[in-house]
Amino acid sequence: MSAAGRWGIPAVRGHGRFVAATGIDSIGTGLVTTFIIIYFVRTTSLSLVTIGGSLSLARLLALPVPLLVGPLIDRFGARRTAAAGNLLVAAGFTGYLAAGHPWQIVAMSFLVQAGQATYWTSSSPLVVLAAAPRDRTRWFGFVHALRNAGLGLGAAAGSLSLGFSGTAGLQAIMAGNAVSCVVAAVLLTRWHPEPGAAGPAATATAVPAGYGTVLRDGRYLLLIGVNVTFVFSALVVNVLLALYIDQGLHRGAWIAGVLLVLNTVQIVLTQTAITRRTERYRPTRVLIAASLVHVVSFVLFAALDVAPGWSVVAGLFLAMAVLTVGESLSAPPTDQLSVDLAPEHLRGRYLAVYQLSWTFGQVTAPLLFSLLFSRGPAVPLLALIAISLASVPLLLLLERTDRRVRAMNRSLVNETS
Structure with missing residues (x-):
C-alpha cells in the first residue's frame, strides 16, 4: 500500500x-x-x-x-x-x-x-x-x-x-x-472521469418521476432527519461557541477564533486517517459512534459553566478536540448515505431535498441557540446532548429499514429472473 x-x-x-x-x-x-x-x-x-x-x-x-x-x-x-x-x-x-x-x-x-x-x-x-x-x-x-x-x-x-x-x-x-x-x-x-460521465444521470429507461417520489421515500426522509441532528452539531462552532465563551464563561471571545483554527487544522491533519480506520464499518454504526462522541463533547462544554476558573481554557480546547473528532467521523458516512440511498436517475432531486436539511439548520440554529441561551448558558448544550442522543434510535431504525428495503429489492429481482 x-x-x-x-x-x-x-x-x-x-x-x-x-x-x-x-x-x-x-x-x-x-x-x-x-x-x-x-x-x-x-x-x-x-x-x-x-x-x-x-x-x-x-x-x-x-x-x-x-x-x-x-x-x-x-x-x-x-x-x-x-x-x-x-x-x-x-x-x-x-x-x-x-x-x-x-x-x-x-x-x-x-x-x-x-x-x-x-x-x-x-x-x-x-x-x-x-x-x-x-x-x-x-x-x-x-x-x-x-x-x-x-x-x-x-x-x-x-x-x-x-x-x-x-x-x-x-x-x-x-x-x-x-x-x-x-x-x-x-x-x-474539462474533467472526464469516465466515458460518458459528462452526460445526464438519468437513463432512457428510467421511469419519469419528480419530488413526489423523494417525499414518499420514508427511508430517505429518515436519513434527512438524522442529518439535521448532525447539522446542529456542526453549527455549534460558527453560531454558538463565541457567544458561550464570551457571555457564558466570561472569557475572551478571541479564544473562539483560536478554537476554530484548531478545528480546521485537526480536520486537515486527521480526517483521511480517521476515514481509513472507519470505512470498513457500516455507515450507520460510524454515525452512532459520532453521535456519542458529540454527546461527550457537549457534556464537556456544558461542565465548564460550573468548572473551576483555572480549568476553563484547557477544558475548551479538550472539548473542541473531541467535537472535531465527531465531525470527522460523521461527515463522510452522511455524504455516502445521501448518494447510496438515492436512485441514480433521481439522485439530483434526492440530494436537493437532502441539501435542505443544511438550509433548515442554518436558518433555525441562530434563533434556537439564542432562545435557549437566554434561559442559561449551558441550556443550548443540554439540548444538543438530547438531539445527539435522539439520533441513535433513528440510525438504528434507518439501518433496519435499509436492510428490509434491500431484501425486498433482491426478492423482486429473483422473481423476475
Whole structure:
C-alpha cells in the first residue's frame, strides 16, 4: 500500500482537475466570507444595517435554489451543473465591483448565493463520478479535508487582506476571486472521469418521476432527519461557541477564533486517517459512534459553566478536540448515505431535498441557540446532548429499514429472473 493509501488518501490520478476545482472553490469561499460586509462598508456609502439587510434578503431569496438545481443535475449531469454554479458566482463577484445601491447588492448577492447553492447541491454527485463505490467513503473524507484546508486558507488570506489592503486592493481580490471561479468551472468541464460521465444521470429507461417520489421515500426522509441532528452539531462552532465563551464563561471571545483554527487544522491533519480506520464499518454504526462522541463533547462544554476558573481554557480546547473528532467521523458516512440511498436517475432531486436539511439548520440554529441561551448558558448544550442522543434510535431504525428495503429489492429481482 502506498503512503497516501495508508493515510486514507484516495487515488486521485485522472481526477486532478476535480481536486483543483474543489480547492479553488473552497479558498474563494473562505476568502470572501471573511470580508464581504467590510468590502461593502469600504466601497459604498451605505449603512451597515442596509448592507446586512441586503445580504440577508439575497440569502432568503436563494433558499429554494437547491430544489431547482436537482432536476438540472438529473438532466445535464453534476459536472455541467456545478460548472454553471461557479459561473453564476463569478458573475456575482464581478457585479460586486460596481454595486453601490441596495438593489444591486441584493441582485449580485443572489447570484452568488444561487451559484454556491448550485455547486454544493452538485458536490456529492461529483464525488460519485470520481470514486468507485467501494472508495466513496474515502473520497468523501478526502474532499471534506480539502474543503476545510481551502476554507481555512481563504479565511486567513481574507483576514490579512483587511489589514493591508485599501479599497483598490479589496476590489482586486474580488476580481481575482471571480476569475478563480471561471477557472474552476473550466476545470470541471474539462474533467472526464469516465466515458460518458459528462452526460445526464438519468437513463432512457428510467421511469419519469419528480419530488413526489423523494417525499414518499420514508427511508430517505429518515436519513434527512438524522442529518439535521448532525447539522446542529456542526453549527455549534460558527453560531454558538463565541457567544458561550464570551457571555457564558466570561472569557475572551478571541479564544473562539483560536478554537476554530484548531478545528480546521485537526480536520486537515486527521480526517483521511480517521476515514481509513472507519470505512470498513457500516455507515450507520460510524454515525452512532459520532453521535456519542458529540454527546461527550457537549457534556464537556456544558461542565465548564460550573468548572473551576483555572480549568476553563484547557477544558475548551479538550472539548473542541473531541467535537472535531465527531465531525470527522460523521461527515463522510452522511455524504455516502445521501448518494447510496438515492436512485441514480433521481439522485439530483434526492440530494436537493437532502441539501435542505443544511438550509433548515442554518436558518433555525441562530434563533434556537439564542432562545435557549437566554434561559442559561449551558441550556443550548443540554439540548444538543438530547438531539445527539435522539439520533441513535433513528440510525438504528434507518439501518433496519435499509436492510428490509434491500431484501425486498433482491426478492423482486429473483422473481423476475
